[in-house]
Amino acid sequence: MAQLSEEQKEQFWRDGVLVVEDAVTAEELADLRRVFAEWVEESRAHSEDYGETLDGRPRFDLQPGHSAEVPGLRRVQSPEEVSEVFAHTMRNARTVDLCAELIGPGVRFHHGKVNSKLPSTATKVKWHQDFPFEPMTNDDMITCLLFIDDVTLDNGPLEVIPGSHKGPLYSHWHGGRFTGAVADEVLAGREGEIVKCTGKAGSVCLMHACLLHGSAPNLSNDPRTLYIATYYAEDAIELSPNHLPSTLTHELVRGEVSGRVRCSAYQMELPEVPEGTSFFAQQESAENV
Numbered sequence: 295m296a297q298l299s300e301e302q303k304e305q306f307w308r309d310g311v312l313v314v315e316d317a318v319t320a321e322e323l324a325d326l327r328r329v330f331a332e333w334v335e336e337s338r339a340h341s342e343d344y345g346e347t348l349d350g351r352p353r354f355d356l357q358p359g360h361s362a363e364v365p366g367l368r369r370v371q372s373p374e375e376v377s378e379v380f381a382h383t384m385r386n387a388r389t390v391d392l393c394a395e396l397i398g399p400g401v402r403f404h405h406g407k408v409n410s411k412l413p414s415t416a417t418k419v420k421w422h423q424d425f426p427f428e429p430m431t432n433d434d435m436i437t438c439l440l441f442i443d444d445v446t447l448d449n450g451p452l453e454v455i456p457g458s459h460k461g462p463l464y465s466h467w468h469g470g471r472f473t474g475a476v477a478d479e480v481l482a483g484r485e486g487e488i489v490k491c492t493g494k495a496g497s498v499c500l501m502h503a504c505l506l507h508g509s510a511p512n513l514s515n516d517p518r519t520l521y522i523a524t525y526y527a528e529d530a531i532e533l534s535p536n537h538l539p540s541t542l543t544h545e546l547v548r549g550e551v552s553g554r555v556r557c558s559a560y561q562m563e564l565p566e567v568p569e570g571t572s573f574f575a576q577q578e579s580a581e582n583v
């Protein structure tokens with residue numbers, strides 16, 4: 295059964311972004327919310343980033359200022375490795391069928407994470423494109439941002455520049471470091487083009503990996519938590535070390551193995567894997583350049 299109308303597909307390829315409601319079932323959503331709430335409770339007992347991912351970096355990333363009273367759990371890396379609920383969603387949610395209609399039939403998993411902006415925290419995401427973090431032989435790659443909470447204009451929604459996925463791919467290097475953010479000049483004069491992606495919990499924002507995006511701090515008393523899973527066309531091959539490797543990386547989630555590789559023409563600088571817990575620290579380092 296077709297998941298997306300022709301109009302929705304056209305919108306995705308034209309704008310590089312499409313919000314679709316009911317991307318998970320009510321039960322899947324309730325499970326995701328429950329597991330994340332447990333992680334927030336657990337974070338109250340920690341004063342530093344903790345846990346460990348496949349490449350030895352911490353799994354649970356705390357916003358500076360985090361405390362037992364005001365938890366600032368801003369990122370859980372590769373949640374699918376430590377939660378059956380997240381692994382189930384990564385493999386089975388309707389989101390994956392939507393991706394298969396856009397870039398399939400064969401689709402593989404690239405990486406996953408939870409990004410949360412809890413109330414009274416300063417968590418923000420500087421403007422960037424995802425593809426310069428994760429070069430592949432072709433750019434049929436979609437970042438799926440699943441809304442675990444309602445996303446409103448006040449709680450730090452994803453902000454995008456529609457159409458920016460058509461190019462150029464901007465430098466994310468500044469002062470000799472990969473900062474994971476584009477230069478301020480890239481946004482200069484484009485404020486009028488910015489669109490905020492809002493929607494009710496259970497919706498997914500499908501975003502082309504080359505789209506310019508960022509997000510501001512949460513100014514409300516409600517959390518804004520996203521489960522972000524990135525998928526790519528089965529006939530793409532990774533060209534640099536995965537910045538968030540997990541035991542599930544490259545798993546085929548839809549379709550068959552084709553035994554083929556497809557290349558698109560582009561050029562850009564290679565990225566650097568973050569030395570700190572996640573790209574939040576990488577982006578913050580840009581403030582010191």
Ligand SMILES: O=C(O)CCC(=O)C(=O)O
Binds near residue numbers: 409419
């Ligand atoms: O959390 C957000 O608002 C955006 C997330 C994002 O762009 C990322 O993690 O790469």
